Amino acid sequence: NPLQGAQFVLAAHRVDQLPADEGAEVAFAGRSNAGKSSALNALTGHKGLARTSKTPGRTQQMVAFSLPPLRDVPARASVTVDGQHVSDWRLIDLPGYGYAKVPLEMREHWKQEIDRYLHQRRSLRGVVLIADIRHPLKEFDRMMLDFCFASGLPCHLLLTKADKLSRNQAAQALAAMRKSFPDGLHATAQVFSSTAGTGVDEARQAVAALLRQ
Numbered sequence: 001n002p003l004q005g006a007q008f009v010l011a012a013h014r015v016d017q018l019p020a021d022e023g024a025e026v027a028f029a030g031r032s033n034a035g036k037s038s039a040l041n042a043l044t045g046h047k048g049l050a051r052t053s054k055t056p057g058r059t060q061q062m063v064a065f066s067l068p069p070l071r072d073v074p075a076r077a078s079v080t081v082d083g084q085h086v087s088d089w090r091l092i093d094l095p096g097y098g099y100a101k102v103p104l105e106m107r108e109h110w111k112q113e114i115d116r117y118l119h120q121r122r123s124l125r126g127v128v129l130i131a132d133i134r135h136p137l138k139e140f141d142r143m144m145l146d147f148c149f150a151s152g153l154p155c156h157l158l159l160t161k162a163d164k165l166s167r168n169q170a171a172q173a174l175a176a177m178r179k180s181f182p183d184g185l186h187a188t189a190q191v192f193s194s195t196a197g198t199g200v201d202e203a204r205q206a207v208a209a210l211l212r213q
């Protein structure tokens with residue numbers, strides 16, 4: 001597993017508090033409660049890495065995780081976190097978006113920061129968008145796809161909670177989603193379930209491929 005051994009670096013309230021903009025990183029985005037924390041934990045094989053919660057919208061931070069040096073790629077720089085050697089390859093957990101109970105002012109702040117992050121971050125290699133397979137893409141998801149389209153940034157869509165559907169229904173939902181992507185968008189999509197472990201290996205490879213490019 002190329003994402004094994006990820007570790008927490010810091011939580012930021014603003015883009016300028018994130019780790020130095022060097023190396024490569026992949027951002028995880030999704031509406032609150034889509035299953036983003038569960039997906040991060042499943043992908044890194046670390047149950048307590050990202051905090052999962054039944055109360056949506058509580059974690060309003062950008063969280064940076066460092067990956068250990070990848071065996072086949074020499075790290076361009078290396079840093080030490082809590083005495084451990086880590087690479088300058090990161091996963092960034094963006095704040096969950098779209099939860100109505102989060103005060104408007106805070107939602108506006110995060111909208112702005114996410115926008116700033118996506119436009120300014122040079123080490124950003126791609127976005128993993130997490131969406132519930134049972135729901136069509138919502139306004140926030142469309143906004144992320146539009147941004148990726150506009151900036152030529154690749155996007156990998158995880159259609160999660162696939163365990164809630166039959167295999168056939170999940171395949172149909174995936175096909176419909178792929179069809180709805182605009183031409184020219186560098187997007188891939190897959191079926192995923194943190195609970196059932198569906199698509200975990202495929203997603204790990206997709207994230208590693210984004211980091212390597």
Ligand code: GDP
Nearest residue numbers: 032033034035036037038052053161193194195
């Ligand atoms: P986040 O707000 O996007 O980080 O979502 P969480 O990972 O905290 O998950 C939100 C809720 O969905 C929790 O109750 C999880 O247990 C549940 N959940 C997450 N992933 C899955 C999944 O693959 N299948 C099922 N059935 N439930 C899931």
